[in-house]
C-alpha cells in the first residue's frame with residue numbers, strides 16, 4: 215500500500231511538473247490580442263463610394279443635363295437615391311453583359327463587388 219501510494223504521488227508530481235513545465239513557455243495573457251478578424255467594414259456612403267462609381271461610369275450620359283438620350287441625371291445624392299428607389303437603377307446595373315438595358319449602356323458591366331455596394335447602400339438607408 216505504501217509503495218502504491220508512493221508511486222502514485224511520484225506520478226502526480228511528474229504529471230504536475232510536466233504541466234507546469236509546459237506552462238513555463240506560456241507568456242501568460244496575450245498583451246496584444248489579435249485584431250478583430252471581422253472588423254466592421256467602412257460604411258458605404260454616397261460620398262465615399264457611390265458618387266465615385268457614378269462619376270466614372272455614368273456621368274458621361276447622366277450628367278446635370280443628360281446626354282446621349284439618357285433620360286435622367288445622376289449628378290447629385292438626391293437624384294441617385296431617387297433613381298434607385300424609382301428608376302430601377304440597381305436592376306439596370308445588375309443585368310447581364312450584352313442586355314440592351316444594362317447600365318452603363320453599351321459599356322462593361324460593373325464588377326459584382328461594386329454592384330453589391332449599391333445594394334448595401336440601399337439596405338443601409340442611403341447614407342450620404
Ligand code: HEC
Pocket residue numbers: 268271272273274275276282283284285286297300301302303306307314315317318319320321324
Ligand atoms: C452611354 C450612355 C450611358 C451611360 C454611360 C449610362 N447610361 Fe444609363 N441610360 C442611358 C440611356 C440612353 C438611357 C435611356 C434608355 C434606357 O432606359 O435604356 C438610360 C437610362 C438609365 C436608367 C433608367 C432611367 C429611367 O428613365 O427610368 C437608369 C436607372 C440608368 N440609366 C442608370 C445608369 C447608371 C447607374 C449608369 C452607370 C453605371 C449609367 N446609366 C450609364 C445611357 C447611359
